[in-house]
Amino acid sequence: MSGIKLTGVSKSFGAVKVIHGVDIEIGQGEFAVFVGPSGCGKSTLLRMIAGLEETTGGEIRIDAEDVTHKEPSKRGVAMVFQSYALYPHLSVFDNMAFSLSIARRPKAEIEQKVKAAAEILRLSDYLDSKPSQLSGGQRQRVAIGRAIVREPRVFLFDEPLSNLDAELRVKMRMEIARLHRQIGATMVYVTHDQVEAMTLADRIVVLKAGVVQQTGAPLELYRNPDNMFVAGFIGSPGMNFLKARVVPGSGDRLTIELHDAPGVPFEIPARTGPAVGEEIFVGVRPEHITLGEREGGVGLDVTAEFIEELGGTGYLHALTVTGEEMTIECRGEERPQPKQAVRLTLAPEEMFAFEGSGERLR
Template sequence: MAELSLNNVVKRYGALEVIHGANLEIADGEFVVFVGPSGCGKSTLLRMIAGLEDISGGEISIGGKVVNDAEPTERGIAMVFQSYALYPHMTVEENLSFGLRMNGNPKADTEQRVRRAADILQINELMQRRPKQLSGGQRQRVAIGRAIVRQPRVFLFDEPLSNLDAELRVQMRVEISRLHKQLGTTMIYVTHDQTEAMTLADKIVVLRAGNIEQVGAPLDLYDDPANRFVAGFVGSPKMNFLPGKVIAQGAGGVTVQVSNEAGATITLPVSSTVAVGSEVALGVRPEHFGDAGSGDADLTVEIDVAEHLGNTSYVYARMAGDIPLIIERPESRHSTHQQQLTVSIVAARTFLFDSAGARLR
């Protein structure tokens, strides 16, 4: 079993604390993605799991065994880095087998493992090539193959697709997802790209400034974000935030005046107690805007740019007060620069956040 547990894990560099008491449970065979902006601590957390960074406090356990003081080679993990780190003078076959050969693994078993990895990754025809003769995607498959031959209990991926072009990233995401289903091994994947997180993960861990903000299945985070940071980070294009002021609260919920929009008020089904006069933010995803009159409050916006992507368009616009909005429209071929557009927001699909970014429910 390769379940993994973090119990109040802390990382300090001198007086600077960069990971603040992380707690996390990862089930055996689960695909977990650490996601967050640059500098949030996701790679540091991964390196502590791998044993490449000492922990300053707390416990890390793999398969029920505390591994705080265990060497990386004793943890049953294999890591795939952003840089492929292949030996340029070796063939693909030699790169795949090198670690096993250095550990004195029996030759027959090494050959069997290498063949299996090559079959899984469909790189049999590349075995006698050297890294300089491979494309970026082929090199990344070899790097993953080098991890597979070790037959680890846990795979760790540290932004493995960052060096690939957009089309190849999509292809490799599919291959990594297929690999996980085929092997059934616990995988932890670090990325700053929330699209990778949404498409790959069984469970997403959203980090900010060394703290775990929320943990959950991709669509759970999308549909029910814990705070404004998670709401704005998960989803592409990102959520819109409209400033507002609370003007009433009653049995029906909280009534908000949308700032700078004369007459635009909306009552949200929120039971949290919010003081009248409080500044709040309404979160609306681009795809949740409706046609004028179809929702609970209408907004008239000025279009700056419209991106036409075939059956969908993204309208980049400004509401009163020069507040930017992104609005998804089906086949909005008519949208032009400086055109006004009236859209509607629906109370049931609108999130409410207080001035500190906490979710009001």
């Protein structure tokens, strides 16, 4: 097993800088997920670790060895792509054995490694099949098996589930999580799907425009985001953001009022902040909003727009008086109708405060 350390890593395509001085340390045996919107640089960063993209600046170390300028084949990494990249004319066995055959490994060794990987991935019954005879999930398992037989120092996954349907993605997430527990290897996984990130990761690295916004355990990022981008990206549905202003208060906590509820000041858990009169944003997650009036909360009137029905839980999409969009988790039998006026209660102790720039006020 090997750890990965990136120090001041940057990447430019001509005059365009796409990765800006990234510093990341991934421990041995960790499952790290790079997550962010399309174009944020996560796949480019993964390809730099693999050696498929040259680094413009900085250093990449695997197991303390400087691999910044080494050939991909000499880094001890194996990459799994979203397109599977299987040879259609070869059997499952031959696809998984391909790299070992090219390296002229003994036949007995090849057979032992392929069969062991097939057992782990539950592919033993398909070794004589061609890729065209397999489902999408089985093909992706073959691609993973091809990586396993190489016994790499690090596994790299580039959005491996994006070509699968929703049900298969859920199953394959469980397969990959089980595989990590079973072999204990260092894995780096790229996705734009934050649900995948929350499900799989020991450590999440959130990227925006080539800059690391925050790293940490999934629930750490969920409960303690550093800025509005992380707060809005981590969590499904995302956090609600409402405009507010700082008003005079008597305590050592921040006293504010919402633009959508003027004249109703309340305190939130932030001890430092801008001066009275300055504009800020308040964030609150859908599960920390209740329908109806509740004692000790902040009341807010909205208009129901749409109900996203999931069975036991539903999500109300609504508009505030000033036109701000909100999502509210609905439990039990309560389901407002579209265009219905709804009274909400927000829990101040569960709110987050952000400067106008998006940085968290603590």
